[in-house]
Amino acid sequence: MSLTAGVVAVQGDVEEHAAAIERAAAARDRQITVREIRDSGIVPDCDLLAMPGGESTTISRLIHSEGIAPEIREHVAAGKPLLATCAGLIVASSDAGDDRVDELGLLDVGVERNAFGRQTDSFEAPLAVAGLDDPYPAVFIRAPVIDSVGDADVLASWDDRPVAVRDGPVVGTSFHPELTPDSRIHGLAFFENEAAAVPALEDAQ
Numbered sequence: 608m609s610l611t612a613g614v615v616a617v618q619g620d621v622e623e624h625a626a627a628i629e630r631a632a633a634a635r636d637r638q639i640t641v642r643e644i645r646d647s648g649i650v651p652d653c654d655l656l657a658m659p660g661g662e663s664t665t666i667s668r669l670i671h672s673e674g675i676a677p678e679i680r681e682h683v684a685a686g687k688p689l690l691a692t693c694a695g696l697i698v699a700s701s702d703a704g705d706d707r708v709d710e711l712g713l714l715d716v717g718v719e720r721n722a723f724g725r726q727t728d729s730f731e732a733p734l735a736v737a738g739l740d741d742p743y744p745a746v747f748i749r750a751p752v753i754d755s756v757g758d759a760d761v762l763a764s765w766d767d768r769p770v771a772v773r774d775g776p777v778v779g780t781s782f783h784p785e786l787t788p789d790s791r792i793h794g795l796a797f798f799e800n801e802a803a804a805v806p807a808l809e810d811a812q
Contacts (some may be wrong), residue, residue: 608779609626609638609639609640610632610637610638610639610640610654610655610805610806611639611640611642611652611653611654612625612628612632612639612640612641612642612653612655612656612657612699612797613642613643613644613649613650613652613653613656613657614641614642614644614652614656614657614659615644615656615657615658615659615666615669615675615679615695615742616642616643616644616645616646616783617644617645617661617665617666617668617669617673617675618633618659618661618662618665618669618694619659619666619693619695619727620659620660620662620768620783620786621643621659622669623658623674623785623786624659624694624785625641625643626669626785627784627785627790627792627793628641628655628657628790628793628797629641629741629805630682630788630790630793631790631791631793631794631798632760632797633791633799634794635794635798636695636711637798638699639803640642640729642688643758644656644675645673646673646674646675646680646808647673647674647675647678648763650675650678650679650681650682651678651681651682653682653687653799654687654791654805654806655687655689655690655796655803655805655807656679656688656689656690657689657690657692657695657785657793658679658680658689658690658691658692658693658695658698658699659692659693659694659785660692660693660694660695660748660766660783661693661694661695662694663694663697663698663703663705664671664673664705664706664707664708666694666695666698667698667703667707667708667709667710667757668709669704670698671709673727673737679711679713680711680712680713681756682704683713683776683777684803685765685804686775686776686802686803687776687780687786687803687805688742688778688796688797688800688803688804688805689713689776689777689796690778690779690780690784690792690793690796690797691713691777691778691779691784692779692780692782692783693715693748693749693781693782693783694751694782695779696714696718696753696779696781697710697718697720697751698710698711698775699711699713699714699779700712700714700716700717700718700769700779701713701715701716701717702717702718702755703717703718703720703759704714704718704719704720704754706742707793708791713774713777714774714777715728715756715757715758715771715774716750716753716759716761716772716774717753717754717760717801718753719751719752719754720751721722727754729746729747729748730744730746730747731744731745731746731747732744732765732782733745733763734763734770734771734794736762736763736791737760737761737762737772738762738795738799739791739795742808743763743784743789743790743791743792744787745770745780745782745783745784745787746782746783746786746787747765747770747781747782748771748782748783748786750770750781751781752768752769752770752780752781753768753769753770753772753779753781754802755770756772758767758774759772759773760772760773760774762778762795763780769781770782771792773800773802775802775803775806776800776802776803778792778795778796778800780792781796785811
């Protein structure tokens with residue numbers, strides 16, 4: 608059977624995440640169908656989810672108003688993987704540091720929005736990421752910083768500050784892994800996360 612991946616498409620790099628998921632799946636000989644999520648009713652059919660960046664207040668408002676937020680929580684509660692990047696990380700956190708964001712509480716971390724500066728301060732950095740053999744070319748754009756970590760595991764840090772974490776089936780990054788042809792972060796989040804329940808390869812054939 609083919610896996611179904613969902614990309615929360617209320618804002619952000621939707622097509623880029625979809626392409627990265629497809630590359631990560633192809634590298635593992637997995638068949639996958641990617642669906643864009645703008646309304647409720649799609650998430651329950653997904654084996655894995657990505658929540659892109661954008662504007663965290665807007666993403667938070669739309670996923671709650673469209674009834675997507677409780678479905679994302681149920682997805683994670685079932686042990687299914689979620690990759691939340693940049694603003695998606697903020698929305699998935701337990702403390703966004705902003706009353707305008709209604710957090711999902713899926714990552715036991717606190718964040719500081721735009722901590723790495725404005726758009727003009729964007730940069731790329733070679734990150735040592737737990738689980739990856741070689742440095743990952745991370746792209747930071749108006750990136751948040753993880754300023755407190757509870758039960759989540761830190762996967763990568765930059766300038767002595769956490770920028771990638773894992774909390775059960777959820778992986779969150781301050782950077783944009785969809786903006787590079789390197790799909791290893793998507794592979795790590797979806798196919799190499801022991802806490803995440805993705806149908807086994809033999810079941811997906």
